[in-house]
Amino acid sequence: MTAAVQAKPQSRLLLSGNDAIARGVWEAGARVAAAYPGTPSTEILESLSLYPDLYAEWSVNEKVAMEVAIGGSMSGARSFCAMKHVGLNVASDAFMTVTVAGVIGGLVIAVADDVGMSSSQNEQDSRFWGRFAHVPVLEPADSQEAYEMAKYAFELSEAYNTPVILRLTTRVCHVKAVVQVGEKVAHAIGGFKSDARRWVMTPANAKGLLPAQIAREGKLQALAEASPLNFLDDGKDKRVGFVTSGPAFMHVRESFPDAPVLKLGFTYPVPLALVEKLAGQVEHLVVVEETEPLMERELKAAGLQKIHGKDLLPRLGELTPNVLIPAIKTFLGEPVPPATTYPKFDPFPRPPTMCAACPHMGVYYSLARMRKNVQISGDIGCYTLGAGHPWNALDSTISMGASMGIALGMDKARSEETKDKAVVAVIGDSTFLHMGMQGLLDIVYNRGNVTVLILDNRTTGMTGGQNHAGTGKGLKGDDTPRVDFTKLVEALGVNPERIKKIDPYQLPVVFKTIKQETAIPEVSVIITDRPCVLSEFYSKIEPYKVVDEDCTGCGNCINVGCPAITVKRSESKVRPDGKVNELKFTTIDTAMCTGCNMCVESCGPKAIVKAKPAVAAE
Amino acid sequence: MSDVITNILVCGTGGQGVMTAAEILSQAAIARGLDCKKSEVAGMAQRGGVVTSHVRFGKRVWSPVITPGTADILVAFEVAEGSRWADMLRPGGVAMVNTIRLVPPVVSAGLFKYPDDPVAQMRAAGVTVYDFDAGAIARELGDLRLINTIMLGAIADYLPFPAGELEEQIVGRFREKKPAMVEVNQKAFAAGRDAAESAKTKTSAA
Numbered sequence: 001m002t003a004a005v006q007a008k009p010q011s012r013l014l015l016s017g018n019d020a021i022a023r024g025v026w027e028a029g030a031r032v033a034a035a036y037p038g039t040p041s042t043e044i045l046e047s048l049s050l051y052p053d054l055y056a057e058w059s060v061n062e063k064v065a066m067e068v069a070i071g072g073s074m075s076g077a078r079s080f081c082a083m084k085h086v087g088l089n090v091a092s093d094a095f096m097t098v099t100v101a102g103v104i105g106g107l108v109i110a111v112a113d114d115v116g117m118s119s120s121q122n123e124q125d126s127r128f129w130g131r132f133a134h135v136p137v138l139e140p141a142d143s144q145e146a147y148e149m150a151k152y153a154f155e156l157s158e159a160y161n162t163p164v165i166l167r168l169t170t171r172v173c174h175v176k177a178v179v180q181v182g183e184k185v186a187h188a189i190g191g192f193k194s195d196a197r198r199w200v201m202t203p204a205n206a207k208g209l210l211p212a213q214i215a216r217e218g219k220l221q222a223l224a225e226a227s228p229l230n231f232l233d234d235g236k237d238k239r240v241g242f243v244t245s246g247p248a249f250m251h252v253r254e255s256f257p258d259a260p261v262l263k264l265g266f267t268y269p270v271p272l273a274l275v276e277k278l279a280g281q282v283e284h285l286v287v288v289e290e291t292e293p294l295m296e297r298e299l300k301a302a303g304l305q306k307i308h309g310k311d312l313l314p315r316l317g318e319l320t321p322n323v324l325i326p327a328i329k330t331f332l333g334e335p336v337p338p339a340t341t342y343p344k345f346d347p348f349p350r351p352p353t354m355c356a357a358c359p360h361m362g363v364y365y366s367l368a369r370m371r372k373n374v375q376i377s378g379d380i381g382c383y384t385l386g387a388g389h390p391w392n393a394l395d396s397t398i399s400m401g402a403s404m405g406i407a408l409g410m411d412k413a414r415s416e417e418t419k420d421k422a423v424v425a426v427i428g429d430s431t432f433l434h435m436g437m438q439g440l441l442d443i444v445y446n447r448g449n450v451t452v453l454i455l456d457n458r459t460t461g462m463t464g465g466q467n468h469a470g471t472g473k474g475l476k477g478d479d480t481p482r483v484d485f486t487k488l489v490e491a492l493g494v495n496p497e498r499i500k501k502i503d504p505y506q507l508p509v510v511f512k513t514i515k516q517e518t519a520i521p522e523v524s525v526i527i528t529d530r531p532c533v534l535s536e537f538y539s540k541i542e543p544y545k546v547v548d549e550d551c552t553g554c555g556n557c558i559n560v561g562c563p564a565i566t567v568k569r570s571e572s573k574v575r576p577d578g579k580v581n582e583l584k585f586t587t588i589d590t591a592m593c594t595g596c597n598m599c600v601e602s603c604g605p606k607a608i609v610k611a612k613p614a615v616a617a618e
Numbered sequence: 619m620s621d622v623i624t625n626i627l628v629c630g631t632g633g634q635g636v637m638t639a640a641e642i643l644s645q646a647a648i649a650r651g652l653d654c655k656k657s658e659v660a661g662m663a664q665r666g667g668v669v670t671s672h673v674r675f676g677k678r679v680w681s682p683v684i685t686p687g688t689a690d691i692l693v694a695f696e697v698a699e700g701s702r703w704a705d706m707l708r709p710g711g712v713a714m715v716n717t718i719r720l721v722p723p724v725v726s727a728g729l730f731k732y733p734d735d736p737v738a739q740m741r742a743a744g745v746t747v748y749d750f751d752a753g754a755i756a757r758e759l760g761d762l763r764l765i766n767t768i769m770l771g772a773i774a775d776y777l778p779f780p781a782g783e784l785e786e787q788i789v790g791r792f793r794e795k796k797p798a799m800v801e802v803n804q805k806a807f808a809a810g811r812d813a814a815e816s817a818k819t820k821t822s823a824a
Contacts, residue, residue: 014644014645176641253680321685325685340687341687341707344705348722350666352632565726566721
């Protein structure tokens, strides 16, 4: 990352797509950049924060990031915002209107789709937003293109008075490839000029602008046909020609080196004439696109013949060579080579787990103890892992900030069987500030009976520990005011007596507080206060060990879920009544243990004690 | 320069330094003037999950991912992860495996079983495996984090360029920021090369 910031023009670097985009945005002279972290887009803003002469921020959510960029553009500054696919859903309200108003300074929106779903709640195709909003879509296939297209997107935006979508996927964002960088061009801020007919979107004003939007789409169509970002990569084998974009192009080129391929970088509006040209040279055309059959349908709707796509290829996931080769060979009636020579071993699953001493474990340990009497509505973040082993303490996770609205719905829709169950909503600090506040306000306003747990670990954990309005630090690590969750929640109307701030490491307190608040039939908010173990706010203390002679094998400490605790010996013990007890004798990895104390509190026989001064190796 | 692409799959678990190893390999390739692509599957890896990195280099690299059955080298930082990804190897490819066993909570709790001998499993399936205890070597050298350099040393003689070029990439990183670490990393690199050599001899003799 640092290397890209310092790199001289023309140097050759190994850059991820995200770092390459940051370099391109900076070289284009952008002055305003905003985002909320989200895999796989997160590193773009982290990288941009290292460049001089550029304002870069973490916004509280993507809608605000979009608004900040719009404000920058209105003021004549080249402006940029980045988000993951689901983030554009959040930002869509502002986005759909700025596409009518247009831009002054170039406005570029990078949207990263999680094709293959490494860490998202859905797999959606952001290219639809281009059609929906009538804005051009550019799709890079690797880091070099990501860098070049980021720069070009600003030119395009200004020349055609439109925001531009730079559509990315995980295999662009998180693949490192060789990039030759260029030079920064200065781009002054013109300053805001009042023009109510342009910027005040009353129906009358907006109506006046709509015809321009339609006219613009026509011009963009012509531009796409002529754009050097779309080119035909010729091939000798004319049986199948491919139409493709993004990393799918790379997979096609690798799989079928002799086939003609139309490589699209400027993908909306679709350059129909170019596709027709290719169609004239080949027996069949296969559209290879991740993930939805978007272009395929447009080409078919335009009356093009011999088009194939999702009839041969999967609708979900990446279109890598091992997917493409068998599909196309089968279509051509050729023998399919066996996929692998060695067998597939699947020894055991290794799901992501909470870190040793993660403050969320105490909460889930307690919720798991009262599982039968609670319904638990979860949210997006590290605490989603509470759904996994050994806690199994989440009933739903839908979208960011949705835990509270869903909890209220659960509360209002109680059945005869669930009428006595407590409804609990669990949300993290960053997520609460992103979209959770409104949900809580709704619970208060509509007199919901929900116990809300705000797990404040002072960071945006799952995406790698980014700052937010509750950490007291900005994107560059600079000091900023830190939100006071207790006061904030009180301002939303929660009865001050029902707001509890607790230390999640004190298991008896956690259990007692949740028990007590869920028994009271009104909204309560429990705020836990311990930093993420991976954050700068966390300080490690002396580790613990298990005294073998005292361990009774009860396995309580295992139920805390700490990865530093492992079973070293199991034993079946037949009780006098004939029942069999599975005993689990444990050990603690002192190199991992941070001395958080949670396992100590879970241990009946007091077999867990301070280890002597820790050593690096166990 | 031939058109042949070298495919290396680096695997392990979150926090073991898989990403860094892949980065160093890639830097060595581009220092040679080769085209290179490196795919990260990090996602939630920081939370102890499975981590893999695909490194591909040659004259011109298209796809950023290694097609199953085409990896030349599999470098496994953990033994069960080695078996998990063994099917990525091409026939005749080499698996370089650290025999350390990192047991996840789901296994510890008895929900799943950790295989008794993943290396034997792989060998029974016909995979060429060179295995050794990189953790023990690292501990002897005084720092468990050296596993990374040891594993890179272990594959250094299987790359299409001299081992010294890979070593330079590792050592070069420390020279500026932590000069005190240069010597111990050189030792770790050499120890990795030796360990791989004796693992190979042992395997061929067996």
